[in-house]
Amino acid sequence: MQKHDRIQLALEGxxxxxxxxxxxxxxxxxxxxxxxxxxxxVLEDLWLETEGPDHQFFKGLIQLAGAFxxxxxxxxxPWHPKDGSxxxxxxxxxxxxRRNLSPFGPTHHGLAVADxxxxxxxxxxxxxxxxxxxxxxxxxxxxxxxxxxxRTPLP
Numbered sequence: 001m002q003k004h005d006r007i008q009l010a011l012e013g014x015x016x017x018x019x020x021x022x023x024x025x026x027x028x029x030x031x032x033x034x035x036x037x038x039x040x041x042v043l044e045d046l047w048l049e050t051e052g053p054d055h056q057f058f059k060g061l062i063q064l065a066g067a068f069x070x071x072x073x074x075x076x077x078p079w080h081p082k083d084g085s086x087x088x089x090x091x092x093x094x095x096x097x098r099r100n101l102s103p104f105g106p107t108h109h110g111l112a113v114a115d116x117x118x119x120x121x122x123x124x125x126x127x128x129x130x131x132x133x134x135x136x137x138x139x140x141x142x143x144x145x146x147x148x149x150x151r152t153p154l155p
Contacts, residue, residue, distance in 0.1 A: 007045045017110075017147040021046055024109065025145075027061060028139045034140040036068040057108055059098030064116055067093035068125065071135035078133075092129050094120040119143070 003007075005024065016025035022045040030039035040062050047058040070090035077083040098120045105113035119141050126134035135141075 003041065004045055007042055011042075012061075020110065020147060027065070028143055028145050031065055031068075032140075032142045032144075034072065034137070036065045036066075036072060040065040040069065053104075054109070056100050057104050060097045061116065063093045063097035063100060064120060066139070067091075067097060067120070068135065071123070071133055072137075075133050075135050075137065087127050087131070087133060091124055094124045098124075107146060110147045111143070112146060115143060 011022045011026060014026060016022045023042045027039045027043040027095055030036075030042060043058055043062050043065070047055065047062060050058055065121055067090045070086035070093065073083040074086040074090070101113055101116055101120075107113065123134055126132075
């Protein structure tokens with residue numbers, strides 16, 4: 001089964017807010033559950049078929065989730081040879097996300113763009129200041145779109 005088909009299957013029964021692509025809405029649900037890899041994948045599916053300015057916007061959100069994939073893996077296995085050295089790649093992805101999201105705003109597709117920009121800035125700053133992982137499993141960051149949440153949750 002192709003990744004696109006798996007994503008469509010996972011979204012069955014999920015009802016996004018009116019006028020919002022299910023993959024975009026699911027990104028926020030998954031991100032807010034700290035399921036960053038899945039958030040990355042679901043939005044990447046939309047990004048691959050998107051042209052124009054939204055291509056850059058979605059890419060920035062994908063990079064943001066990707067940065068948190070690195071931080072979560074590093075926090076989970078700091079002793080691991082690969083996972084223990086994920087702070088630099090995370091910082092680079094936060095920078096790329098910032099670069100891709102900063103042309104948009106103040107709101108774009110129901111998102112206050114200042115929120116992911118501030119989140120990226122906080123993470124970049126914390127990593128640079130302390131050299132440690134600022135992500136905490138007991139207090140993961142959230143991105144709240146400006147629309148009401150879906151009445152039909154993702155499984």
